Amino acid sequence: xxxxxLDAREMELLGGWLRSAVADWPTRxxxxxxxxxxxxxxxxxxxxxxxxxxxxxxxxLCDVSQSMQAQAPAYLHLMRALALAAGxxxxxxxxxxxxxxxxxxxxxxxxxxxxxxDRVSDRFGGTRIATNVRxxxxxxxxxxxRGAVAIIGSDGWDSDPRRPxxxxxxxxxxxxxx
Numbered sequence: 813x814x815x816x817x818l819d820a821r822e823m824e825l826l827g828g829w830l831r832s833a834v835a836d837w838p839t840r841x842x843x844x845x846x847x848x849x850x851x852x853x854x855x856x857x858x859x860x861x862x863x864x865x866x867x868x869x870x871x872x873l874c875d876v877s878q879s880m881q882a883q884a885p886a887y888l889h890l891m892r893a894l895a896l897a898a899g900x901x902x903x904x905x906x907x908x909x910x911x912x913x914x915x916x917x918x919x920x921x922x923x924x925x926x927x928x929x930d931r932v933s934d935r936f937g938g939t940r941i942a943t944n945v946r947x948x949x950x951x952x953x954x955x956x957x958r959g960a961v962a963i964i965g966s967d968g969w970d971s972d973p974r975r976p977x978x979x980x981x982x983x984x985x986x987x988x989x990x
Contacts, residue, residue: 815886827925834894868898868959869956871962873903873965876904876932877936891912892916892925892928895916901960902916905941906939908934909948912932915931941968
């Protein structure tokens with residue numbers, strides 16, 4: 813069923829299903845070695861204690877441009893589910909980047925989605941994917957992307973007249989371009 817055909821109750825059910833689906837987010841093993849005071853042996857107890865499973869950070873960027881208007885409410889529910897269950901940092905973009913993490917933490921899904929929709933001033937306009945990824949990497953939230961699972965929800969339609977090169981995902985990975 814297309815997202816635009818879902819009524820409020822069905823959208824609420826979708827949001828609940830998404831929250832339960834991301835409840836068991838993947839973890840990564842953190843391994844750090846620490847030498848004892850004499851510097852000859854590894855401090856086994858401290859090393860084992862720090863080698864616990866830690867949840868992977870999640871950064872979600874969702875396109876809310878004109879071409880994504882039908883999918884935007886479902887994406888907002890997905891963003892809310894990841895923010896609540898996985899502690900994700902969530903952003904919406906069309907021509908500019910808007911952080912939605914604190915807004916989507918509201919206890920009511922309907923209120924959270926309504927406030928998020930109101931907060932994104934450029935929704936249902938053009939799309940500047942690369943420009944917004946660069947803006948995220950350059951902002952003080954850019955460090956949250958390092959080592960995280962980064963998800964970009966978009967149809968790929970980009971109206972940016974000057975597409976930056978290299979693509980931002982290559983630039984952030986430290987890839988050489990030439």
